[in-house]
Amino acid sequence: MLEMLSYPFMQYAFVASFFISILCGLMGVFVVARKTAFFTHTLSEISFSGASFGVFLGTNPILGMLLFTVLSSLMIGTVGSRVSRRESSISVFSVFFIGLGILFLSLADTQSSYATNILFGSIVGISYSNVQTLVGLSIAIIVITTLIYRKLKYNSFDNVGASFNSRANTLVSVIFLILLACTVSVTAQIVGSLLIFALLTIPASSARYFVHSIWSMTILTFVFSLIGTWFGLYLSFVTNLPVSFFIATIETIIYIIAVIYDKVTRI
């Protein structure tokens, strides 16, 4: 255990996972309450496409990711959430952006290993500057969500009521989607665009079966993400198998336990 922590890349991975878990706790609870899990999935595919665009331009992939995800969030937030929730438009979006991502990667003429890096992440290849970006983003997101917290929770947990009795609903939705876009872009670099979707939805979906207030759901979601990522890192270090596999499996097990717990306590 101690030997594992003597490697700087493992230290960074553990610190980064801690902050990713904070983001998942804060954002995940609202993602699930707003029923935008599928849009989040699409957003992670859009981030893949944006990253390959960045590679194609020869700049930092994160710039491409932020550009693509923030623009599409703005579009969805203003054009209307009703359209974005339709299953067919989500499929169209996903397919189009994956296609675009593949095109940019082939035009950029990089090795295919780069694509797998974006999709699956490289949690053990985290640098000090990655950690700095994450900490900065976490602080920014905590501050902004605190500022819009009341409106955001009304809008997320009672969408119909808020639409009649609260103001600035569209603005709140757009701000939330932009924060989500930033979360996906920054964390996807580390855990991969496929896994960030899992971390943003599964722990929060599990937490709501155990506790029933927004604060306690946020904290429990954080704990579930942290268990998944830290145990995943440890198991990956010991077994030399991919960390993504362990994180996905641990989160799935937590979800199954949550559903069983709910079934049992309802009887």
Add this chain to the structure above:
Amino acid sequence: MSTESNLILSVRDLDVSVKNRKLINDLSFDIFAKTLTCVTGENGVGKTTLIKTILKQFNKNEHVQSKIKRSDMQYIPQLRNIDDDYPLTVFDFIGLGLQHSILPWLSKKEKQSVQKVIEMTKLQDLANTPLGSCSGGEQQRVYLAQALVSQPKLLILDESTASLDKEAKFMLLDVVKSVIAETGASVLFITHDPVLVQQYGDYDLNIANQAGTIKPVKEAQ
């Protein structure tokens, strides 16, 4: 009895239409403080559309004039998509209605006002129950409580009793009546149920043939 000073809402020559189809012409009526006005009429005459038109034009033109602010008015919509695994407790759901502060947590005073509306709506035993596990009648009282927590002067209930059994209907309206007596709020209540109008209504705004007429319920008897 109905003096200018307790006039809450006054609607003048209002036309109500949906997608260019005219539903109601030249509608005029007044709502006074501490009264319960029922909005009645067949399905599709435009009762909900009328309310939405009032919300949209509220104090924006001469057709819908009121001395209260938009934030002093609460609308309780007919349908709210609450699944049976909806996680928030009744207490927390009611707390969502507190929008006057930007603090991320509820102050002591705000918690007390949530507690107070819980007592008014007889939800004491359910305060810590997830809303998804409550019955239809209980959920309607929770929606009422959420609207009350911001201390509105005008409350609009859209078919709140539509899916409730007899007992739950009367219980909800008893609560509404006691709220009017206690807080002095006025209530606009869209309903289909003639029994409820007779028993609880002060005024009946009946909409038929693209026109609306308002008259006191008791005199009509």
